[in-house]
Amino acid sequence: MSHHANHQKIRVAVLGATGLVGQRFVALLADHPWFEIAALTASARSAGKAYGAAVDWALDGEIPVPTAGMPLLRAAARPLAEAGVRVAFSALPAAVAGPVEAGLRDAGLAVFSNASAHRMDPDVPILVPEANAAHLELARGQRARHGGFIVANSNCTTAGLVLPLAALAPFGIGSVVATSFQAISGAGRRGLAAYDIAGNVVPFIRDEEDKLERESRKILGRLSEDAVEPAPFAVYASCARVPVRDGHLLSLAVELDRTVEEEQARAALAAFRGIPQEQDLPSAPSVPLVVRTEQNRPQPLADAEAGSPARARGMAVTVGRVRRSGRILNVFALVHNTIRGAAGASVLNAELAVRYGLIEEPHP
Ligand SMILES: NC(=O)c1ccc[n+]([C@@H]2O[C@H](COP(=O)([O-])OP(=O)(O)OC[C@H]3O[C@@H](n4cnc5c(N)ncnc54)[C@H](OP(=O)(O)O)[C@@H]3O)[C@@H](O)[C@H]2O)c1
Numbered sequence: 001m002s003h004h005a006n007h008q009k010i011r012v013a014v015l016g017a018t019g020l021v022g023q024r025f026v027a028l029l030a031d032h033p034w035f036e037i038a039a040l041t042a043s044a045r046s047a048g049k050a051y052g053a054a055v056d057w058a059l060d061g062e063i064p065v066p067t068a069g070m071p072l073l074r075a076a077a078r079p080l081a082e083a084g085v086r087v088a089f090s091a092l093p094a095a096v097a098g099p100v101e102a103g104l105r106d107a108g109l110a111v112f113s114n115a116s117a118h119r120m121d122p123d124v125p126i127l128v129p130e131a132n133a134a135h136l137e138l139a140r141g142q143r144a145r146h147g148g149f150i151v152a153n154s155n156c157t158t159a160g161l162v163l164p165l166a167a168l169a170p171f172g173i174g175s176v177v178a179t180s181f182q183a184i185s186g187a188g189r190r191g192l193a194a195y196d197i198a199g200n201v202v203p204f205i206r207d208e209e210d211k212l213e214r215e216s217r218k219i220l221g222r223l224s225e226d227a228v229e230p231a232p233f234a235v236y237a238s239c240a241r242v243p244v245r246d247g248h249l250l251s252l253a254v255e256l257d258r259t260v261e262e263e264q265a266r267a268a269l270a271a272f273r274g275i276p277q278e279q280d281l282p283s284a285p286s287v288p289l290v291v292r293t294e295q296n297r298p299q300p301l302a303d304a305e306a307g308s309p310a311r312a313r314g315m316a317v318t319v320g321r322v323r324r325s326g327r328i329l330n331v332f333a334l335v336h337n338t339i340r341g342a343a344g345a346s347v348l349n350a351e352l353a354v355r356y357g358l359i360e361e362p363h364p
Contacts, residue, residue: 008362009036010354012087015075015100018042018055020189021091021114024343026051028311029089030064032347033282034354034361037067039083041075048072058189075100077107087359089346090115101150108147110139110359112346116207119152119215122227126152126219127349128159129281130274130288131166134223136349139358141226149358151349154219155211156186156341157239160250160333162219163317167272167289168265168329169220172257175234178212181242181249183300186337192241202241212237247300248341250333262324266291269319269331281351283344285312292320298334305336314339315348 009032014025017040029037046054052068073079075096080088088104090097090113097115104111118124123142125135142149154162157180165173182205184192196202217230242249260268270291276284285307292298298306298318307316314336323330335341353359 010034010087010359010362011036011038011084012089013037013039013041013080013083013085014089014091015041016091016093017051017072018046019091020058020185021338021342023055023057023059024338025089025091025346026064026067027059027061028283028343028347030067034351035087035347037070039073039080039085040067040070042072044074046072047074056189077104077109080104080109081107086110087112087350089343089350091343105142105146105148105150110148110350110353111150112350113150113152114342114346116155116211118150119154120218121150124150124152125228126154126215127352128154128162128166128219128345129276129348129352130272131162132219133275133352135228136352136356136358137223138226138228139353143358151353153342153345153349154215155208156335156337157182157208157248157250158212158215158219159341159345160248160317160335161212161252162216163272163289164252164269164319164331164333165216165220165254166274167269168254168256170268171260173231173233174255174257174327175236176216176255177253178235178237179251180208180212180237180239181244182208182239183244183246183248183337184241185246186248187241197241197243200243203238205239205241208239209237212239244300246336246338247304248335248337249298249300250335252331252333254329254331256327256329259327260324260329262322265324265329266322269322276348276352279352279355281348281355282311283315283348283351285316288316290316290318291322292318294320298332300334303334315344316340
């Protein structure tokens with residue numbers, strides 16, 4: 001897509017803009033080359049207030065100036081249409097997201113969602129475009145039936161699992177044991193009481209282990225006519241919450257179909273590229289998997305914001321501690337849960353949809 005000085009940007013909305021993922025959207029879209037924020041929504045508690053007055057800003061830096069004064073709308077088709085919005089980025093709680101996102105799709109919008117509500121719908125792709133860009137075809141079928149479409153991104157932890165698995169897939173994956181160490185921000189702005197997590201580890205995150213298992217098999221599955229046939233490998237997941245602000249760490253034990261030397265596995269991870277890199281999308285990290293060779297990496301504090309250029313900070317997954325025993329390959333992987341695991345993933349998905357002609361560009 002070429003951009004001339006007089007080219008208008010695509011008008012977008014952020015749904016659930018006051019939450020932690022919503023705030024990430026606002027920050028990532030503030031100076032986006034293709035998209036422009038035209039509407040923000042939150043719950044009825046905040047409707048009508050200015051964004052800057054309603055939000056409890058949790059990110060570094062100030063609230064982007066043009067957004068701070070925007071009024072919070074209801075997440076419904078009419079107010080979004082009046083604002084000229086054609087693309088909605090959703091950071092709604094799952095229960096709210098189900099009907100709201102379906103309603104916006106029926107109103108002809110392109111919806112890019114972080115919520116789990118529609119992820120397992122047969123005609124909704126869970127898009128991680130380095131791994132399964134072809135699944136975006138499912139959106140064309142939805143568009144024919146509904147006018148608009150929903151594209152989901154994976155659960156935050158799943159993003160950290162599927163990118164390394166996609167790089168190792170050519171060796172054949174038999175099964176994966178995945179153990180996670182997940183950041184507090186994964187539970188949302190008011191998700192956990194400090195008393196429960198400070199100096200503690202909680203070995204339970206509701207539904208998370210099931211999501212890792214079924215989402216990763218759908219993402220790495222094969223697209224048939226109008227659904228995805230899940231990949232045949234088994235996933236055994238255990239998820240824990242740890243007192244870290246941002247960045248989910250995963251320990252993976254991947255059983256491969258054959259013996260793969262450590263050096264060969266490291267090289268395959270480092271050389272991994274996908275369609276976003278090929279297409280040079282604005283939010284694509286130039287290297288999606290950053291391989292560290294130090295003994296003590298990846299770490300959330302050091303590596304959560306991996307990814308370049310600047311727009312792709314937090315979009316690379318960092319892998320390290322690559323070890324082999326027999327056909328089992330052990331690695332640690334780290335994903336920024338609200339960027340590659342949430343808002344940044346949605347923005348990348350929307351960029352791919354524009355590039356593939358699913359979203360029309362406005363004419364000057
Ligand atoms: N945090 C992560 O790392 C992460 C990663 C991947 C996916 N997700 C998913 O992304 C979504 C948002 O997560 P979050 O962590 O950002 O949550 P959050 O911090 O709790 O934010 C929720 C947002 O939804 C709004 N909202 C709440 N109830 C609503 C209602 N009844 N109607 C309309 N809007 C409502 C809130 O507005 P008010 O301010 O007015 O309450 C707020 O803007 C969830 O589905 C979550 O599972 C989160």
